[in-house]
Amino acid sequence: MTSVQNNSGLFIGLMSGTSLDGADAALTEFNTSPEGTLICRTIASHSVPFDDALRQSLIDLHHSGHDELERTALISNQLASIYAEGVEGLIQKTKIAKKDIIAIGCHGQTIRHRPELGFTLQIGNAALLAELTGISVVSDFRSRDIAAGGQGAPLVPAFHQAVFGDSTLNRIIINIGGIANLSVLPSQGQVIGFDSGPGNMLMDAWAEEHINQRYDHSGQWAMTGKVIDELLSKLISEDFFKLSPPKSTGRDLFSLPWLKQYLKPEYAPQDVQRTLLAFTAETISNAVKEYGQNVDEIYLCGGGAYNDALFECLRQLLHPVKITLTDDLGIKVDLVEAVAFAWLARQTLLNSPGNLPDVTGARGPRVLGAIYAR
Secondary structure (H helix, E strand, O other): OOOOEOOEEEEEEEEOOOOOOEEEEEEEEEEEOOOOOEEEEEEEEEEEEOOHHHHHHHHHOOOOOOOHHHHHHHHHHHHHHHHHHHHHHHHHHHOOOHHHEEEEEEOOEEEEEEHHHOEEEEEOOHHHHHHHHOOOEEEOOHHHHHHOOOOOOOOHHHHHHHHHOOOOOOEEEEEEOOEEEEEEEOOOOOOEEEEEEEOOHHHHHHHHHHHOOOOOHHHOOHHHOOOOHHHHHHHHOOHHHHOOOOOOOOOOOOOHHHHHOOOOOOOOHHHHHHHHHHHHHHHHHHHHHHHOOOOOEEEEEOHHHHOHHHHHHHHHHOOOOEEEEHHHHOOOOOOHHHHHHHHHHHHHHOOOOOOOHHHHOOOOOOOOOEEEOO
């Protein structure tokens, strides 16, 4: 295995999230300044979309079903091939030799997240990925935190603190993927991080069911409807929103069946979509107002940052705080999580903790991840 020399080197981060739209790969170089500041530079990125069949198979694996162990193993192998395709795309774009890449940090695809039962499950066959690429792979980042009594999520606040923290400004990073999570980064004091609730997940599922599109582009369909106050009130009354951090969630809770228990036949589909947009915006806003007092700047990342209607709702709800994109901090909104898992792989190889116990609830800092050497 290539060693990490002087805390510097090239890593690849691989991320496929709860939106189930595909795998993002980011080739990232890490260095440390003479003052000890982490310098993170994204060199190239490559995305591999999931086809409809794979996406549906992954959705199906979130629930018990016939022969699910074999289906899980086969899909795990398929994901490894897709991840390897993402790595090869980076190699072709940059012409960097594989021997110069220290490791791949691969999140894998979450199909169950049940920290209350003591487990989380991300699939993607890291051993096969190491064989296919000839590069060391670090994976299974969440299990050790859960074994230490934590939620196993969110893990990105530690990375956000390392690369986006500022000694003079109170910042919040809001990642809006399938699930939305917040990293509250005070200029002084303890980082707070947690899942605020659904991000794109319910809006995407509703759009796919009613307009046969994977997502509502820029929230255009949602803005043809109106908020159903009765429905919004019921959605926000979910017990998850009464919990204090540490907390995390996923498709195990926020799914179409969960939504449909609150629907009435007279609700127009576009009005439901508009309500789901308001639901995401208000739960994020409520979390910011409760845990991000005296915030100076808010930065959005994740696919939801491209939803213009959602962006505008957040801007109105959180006025007058400045809201912009992590692009302004040097990492494109759709690559932040991939780069985060490159950083987590680096932490593993440095034998350094990757979690923040105050964020996840673990009993203490832990070195995360399992290593599959080249």
